[in-house]
Amino acid sequence: MQRATLVNPPIPGGGLAGESKADLGERLARVPEHAIATFALEPDSIDARCRRVETLRADHDLAFPIVLKPDVGERGRDVAIVEDEAATRRYFEDHPARTLLQPFVDGDEFGLFVMRPPDAARGTLFSIARKTPRFVTGNGIDPLADRILADPICLPVAEKLLALNADRLAWIPAEGERVRLTRLGTHSLGCRFLVGEDLRTPALEAAVDRPSRTLGLDFGRYDVRAESEAALREGRFRVIELNGLTGEAAHIYDPRYGLFAGLAILSRQWRAAFAIGAAHRARGRRPLPWSSLLALVRNSPSHYSPARTRPLPDPPAIPARRP
DSSP states (O other): OOGGGSSSTGGEEEEOOOHHHHHHHHTTTGGGGOOOOOOOOOSSHHHHHHHHHHHHHHHHHHOEEEEEEEOOOOTTTTTTESSHHHHHHHHHHOSSSSSEEOOOOOOOEEEEEEOOOOOOOOEEEEEEEEOOOOEEEOOSSSSSHHHTOOOOOGGGGHHHHHHHHHTTTTOOOOOEEEOOOOOOOOGGTOOOEEEEEGOOOHHHHHHHHHHHHHHHHOEEEEEEESHHHHHHHHTEEEEEEEOOOOOOOOGSSSSTSSSHHHHHEEEEEEEEHHHHHHHHHHHTOOOOHHHHHHHHHHSSTSSSSOHHHHHHHOOOOOOOOOO
């Protein structure tokens, strides 16, 4: 395992756990065509942090909505699209730790998994995944809350989706109207991850290799947003974040893949990680000692107690169904 942690030399442990998203944002600034402005908000009083947000918005011409998320986190945990000053304050009430602010980048979301051995002239785009948001379709009779609860894919994460849409649960979508439930491309919010191999082009492969080559990153999944699938094919995208060593080739979650097919892909992925790590070791790099690796894991979000969160709001009264 130590050998695999030699991937991504600029990141301690290769991105095994606990990597700083702010550090990645600073590095990505060297590739401006793919970067998103990222600002760190240090722990402070809620009033001070809210003032800092307003200063950043004024200085950098950032309109709402904005994105707030933990500097250290995984799987979309505690990422929020914030619509106004009141929502900003509520976020800081629940999340006192170091937080990142980014402008909200609209568009389609994708996962691009890249591997780049240190002796290779160019990296390999190992996986392309579409991140398809969850929609429900209205029938002109049931309120949105009922449509969410009636959807078998939404049901396992219904509590989160009801909270995200709390201000419109009583609304009755028209028959055939498709309602998007989240703007975050997160599997834990019901988004589907689908194979995107048809999006592969030489322009995309060249574009995704640029940040890896410039930043010295050689293994992991870039989560990106693009204006459209056509824009992605042309290599026009913005990197939201990088998932390093423990990131997954997201297309394995396509419902068309079975368990064993997914495990086979993960096996190929991890064999590549060990091979890249071995190449770095042959060049004289030394892995972090076990004590340091264990400290990274212990301090990662999966291993500390959950963040304080306010109770989910009571949904508005649901009107009775029409006879």
